[in-house]
Amino acid sequence: MTFDIEADWTLNLLCNYDCDYCFCRASTEHRLVGRISPEQYLEFFNSTGKIWLLHLTGGEPFFHPDFVRLCRTLTSRHFISVNSNLSSHRVRDFAAEIDRSRVQYVHCGVHVEERDRRKGWRNLLPNVTSLLERGFPVFASLVMTPSAFAQFPRVAEPFTALGVALIPKAIRGSYEGRWYPQAYTEAERTQFRRFSEQAEIIARNGTWRPDQLRATVNPLLDRHYLDGVPDFTGIPCSAGRMSVSIGYDGKIFRCGQKTVLGNIFERRLDLFPEDRPCDDEYCPYWCLRYSRFEKETQGSFPRRGAPGAVKQALVSIRGMRREIGNRIAAFSQPGRP
Numbered sequence: 001m002t003f004d005i006e007a008d009w010t011l012n013l014l015c016n017y018d019c020d021y022c023f024c025r026a027s028t029e030h031r032l033v034g035r036i037s038p039e040q041y042l043e044f045f046n047s048t049g050k051i052w053l054l055h056l057t058g059g060e061p062f063f064h065p066d067f068v069r070l071c072r073t074l075t076s077r078h079f080i081s082v083n084s085n086l087s088s089h090r091v092r093d094f095a096a097e098i099d100r101s102r103v104q105y106v107h108c109g110v111h112v113e114e115r116d117r118r119k120g121w122r123n124l125l126p127n128v129t130s131l132l133e134r135g136f137p138v139f140a141s142l143v144m145t146p147s148a149f150a151q152f153p154r155v156a157e158p159f160t161a162l163g164v165a166l167i168p169k170a171i172r173g174s175y176e177g178r179w180y181p182q183a184y185t186e187a188e189r190t191q192f193r194r195f196s197e198q199a200e201i202i203a204r205n206g207t208w209r210p211d212q213l214r215a216t217v218n219p220l221l222d223r224h225y226l227d228g229v230p231d232f233t234g235i236p237c238s239a240g241r242m243s244v245s246i247g248y249d250g251k252i253f254r255c256g257q258k259t260v261l262g263n264i265f266e267r268r269l270d271l272f273p274e275d276r277p278c279d280d281e282y283c284p285y286w287c288l289r290y291s292r293f294e295k296e297t298q299g300s301f302p303r304r305g306a307p308g309a310v311k312q313a314l315v316s317i318r319g320m321r322r323e324i325g326n327r328i329a330a331f332s333q334p335g336r337p
């Protein structure tokens with residue numbers, strides 16, 4: 001799988017689940033989602049002259065209008081990876097219609113509490129099986145809330161039977177008034193590492209082999225950063241040159257919200273010609289992939305600790321404002337599902 005640039009694309013906001021730890025979902029879709037046709041999206045990516053690996057996430061991407069057709073259109077030239085709760089019946093259409101060789105992996109978020117609440121188990125394993133039967137690389141993850149530790153072995157069992165690794169995923173940020181991953185107890189950390197190492201063994205024999213199939217979003221890394229992720233400030237990073245993030249509103253950023261590089265709807269993209277020092281905060285998986293940080297030398301990098309009470313409060317307020325903004329934007333588009 002050879003590509004020139006990778007994008008972390010928040011395709012939409014609508015999700016049928018409402019996980020307590022979620023920072024990016026809405027119960028009605030944003031008015032700009034699906035504003036242009038799949039062919040126009042393809043035309044935009046083609047116009048850059050690059051081959052893209054598009055990491056499609058949300059919200060729940062399978063609820064993007066015409067998601068399967070969008071994937072089919074994009075994969076006529078580019079590659080995709082997908083992050084989904086795999087609850088939609090459209091997963092089976094995806095498995096039947098999309099060229100498996102253009103899909104780097106499908107990452108299934110299990111989300112136990114919401115899956116229990118929404119009767120989401122009955123679709124899950126048939127959907128996973130339909131992907132496996134067509135040869136798609138699949139792995140699953142479970143966000144490790146305090147209650148997830150006791151549930152993990154039971155939840156992992158059916159995935160293991162299918163040869164799919166269930167990987168523990170660390171919470172990053174505020175959850176039930178505590179800041180993670182720093183708030184994990186010693187016993188939880190030990191258990192987390194054990195689950196993660198077991199998952200890696202299963203993954204090495206499964207359809208998604210972490211040693212062969214590079215994945216930027218790789219929860220197997222989490223066990224190495226349970227004390228917090230490194231502070232990447234000032235480290236040279238190829239984000240903006242080799243990777244970007246794309247919002248549901250079409251804006252293209254270097255990574256976080258600080259540096260806008262373009263807009264899909266305006267058919268505009270100005271990438272950096274060279275690597276530049278990190279000056280933002282973003283998803284650690286992307287930072288670990290695209291900065292010149294070396295895991296082997298991580299001891300010499302300061303960790304980002306839990307922020308002080310004031311910053312934690314600001315982060316919570318920002319999250320609430322974003323949620324309110326999403327809801328207002330969603331309501332301003334009558335007729336959306």
Ligand code: SF4
Pocket residue numbers: 015016017018019021022023024025058059060085109111114
């Ligand atoms: S399934 Fe994913 S997008 Fe939906 S609420 Fe849960 S974490 Fe958020």
Ligand code: SF4
Pocket residue numbers: 232233237238239254255256277278279280281282283286287288290291
């Ligand atoms: S290290 Fe992370 S936050 Fe910093 S520039 Fe790179 S991707 Fe962005």
